[in-house]
Amino acid sequence: MNSVYIEITNVCNLHCSFCPCGTAAGNETAAINPSISANRTFMDSKLFDACIAGAQEIEATNVYFHVLGEPTLHPGFVHYIKKLEQTPLKLTLTTNGTTIERSGRQILASPAVRQVNFSTHAYAELPRETAERYLQNVLDFCQFALVERPDLYINLRLWNVGAKEASPWNSYMLKRIHETFGIEVTPGHFCSRHKSFNITSRLYLHEDTRFEWPGLDERTGKALQTRDESSSTNSTSSSTSSQTLCHPKDSIDRCDVEGSNSKIVVGTCRALDTHVAILHDGRVVACCLDHSGQITLGHISENSLSEILESPLAHNIRDGFAQHELRHPFCQNCTFCKRFSK
Numbered sequence: 117m118n119s120v121y122i123e124i125t126n127v128c129n130l131h132c133s134f135c136p137c138g139t140a141a142g143n144e145t146a147a148i149n150p151s152i153s154a155n156r157t158f159m160d161s162k163l164f165d166a167c168i169a170g171a172q173e174i175e176a177t178n179v180y181f182h183v184l185g186e187p188t189l190h191p192g193f194v195h196y197i198k199k200l201e202q203t204p205l206k207l208t209l210t211t212n213g214t215t216i217e218r219s220g221r222q223i224l225a226s227p228a229v230r231q232v233n234f235s236t237h238a239y240a241e242l243p244r245e246t247a248e249r250y251l252q253n254v255l256d257f258c259q260f261a262l263v264e265r266p267d268l269y270i271n272l273r274l275w276n277v278g279a280k281e282a283s284p285w286n287s288y289m290l291k292r293i294h295e296t297f298g299i300e301v302t303p304g305h306f307c308s309r310h311k312s313f314n315i316t317s318r319l320y321l322h323e324d325t326r327f328e329w330p331g332l333d334e335r336t337g338k339a340l341q342t343r344d345e346s347s348s349t350n351s352t353s354s355s356t357s358s359q360t361l362c363h364p365k366d367s368i369d370r371c372d373v374e375g376s377n378s379k380i381v382v383g384t385c386r387a388l389d390t391h392v393a394i395l396h397d398g399r400v401v402a403c404c405l406d407h408s409g410q411i412t413l414g415h416i417s418e419n420s421l422s423e424i425l426e427s428p429l430a431h432n433i434r435d436g437f438a439q440h441e442l443r444h445p446f447c448q449n450c451t452f453c454k455r456f457s458k
């Protein structure tokens with residue numbers, strides 16, 4: 117196992133339309149799936165200790181501090197980084213960058229931090245003045261990092277290719293990168309196999325299309341519609357849940373997984389092989405997309421991570437992936453595995 121996603125908080129200060137975290141407050145998604153909006157909280161220190169003990173136990177080398185949420189908002193964020201420094205674990209921090217002005221120094225000072233990913237696509241939905249200020253803070257951080265931490269990998273993510281609000285913001289980003297680093301990044305050759313563009317040293321621009329969060333209505337077991345889906349179901353370019361199943365035509369009748377429907381779908385995923393995730397309340401889930409615990413395998417305060425990964429459900433799902441079977445209905449509604457097979 118390479119990585120453990122530890123959701124140290126599910127609180128965020130932005131409200132991105134494409135994210136279950138951002139859209140949780142008072143919209144239609146929250147109405148359908150109450151667990152998304154309930155229990156906004158911060159992982160306590162005892163739970164965090166259990167998570168990093170578990171990560172070491174399964175010989176993971178890398179941790180993330182998110183599933184949903186903005187990790188730097190956690191009051192113990194710096195303290196948790198310090199705890200990592202007592203272990204061999206390294207942190208890949210994914211942040212929206214809005215707090216980098218105050219948290220940047222501690223991030224750069226910690227040898228436990230190996231990589232920082234900035235979700236700068238989140239700024240495309242903000243008022244321009246606010247977005248420009250956040251981006252400036254991120255670029256300032258990058259300039260400091262290039263001098264003080266040349267070993268640190270930094271990704272400026274624009275995971276919004278093709279989204280309607282993306283074009284003006286992305287053009288502005290490229291302009292500011294050029295002005296700041298004197299490098300003209302021309303991501304004109306963006307494609308599924310060419311997403312990362314070097315700016316300088318270990319600083320990269322990383323482009324991608326938006327991914328769809330897999331989701332199931334907890335009451336009906338049916339796939340949730342995203343906001344985009346519900347507003348464009350007649351568009352030929354839209355992707356409805358049924359259209360985005362991995363190889364839906366390859367469905368075959370079989371019931372293998374506790375709580376599953378009567379079908380499995382052909383497909384595979386590296387979850388439970390290369391990574392696993394732990395939610396803010398200690399529930400262990402199969403992957404970093406399962407923000408609402410649809411595939412809850414256990415609880416980190418009740419069992420060790422290695423015990424949980426040996427549970428019958430975990431085995432069944434993992435065996436399914438090995439045999440190219442998406443056995444769990446949540447996986448059958450997931451397009452993320454498809455993203456990596458392109």
Ligand code: SF4
Nearest residue numbers: 128132135138185212
């Ligand atoms: S900044 Fe990240 S966690 Fe917060 S709402 Fe946007 S995508 Fe979600």
Ligand code: SF4
Nearest residue numbers: 385387402403447450
């Ligand atoms: S198929 Fe999708 S939902 Fe299932 S474990 Fe993999 S990434 Fe998660």
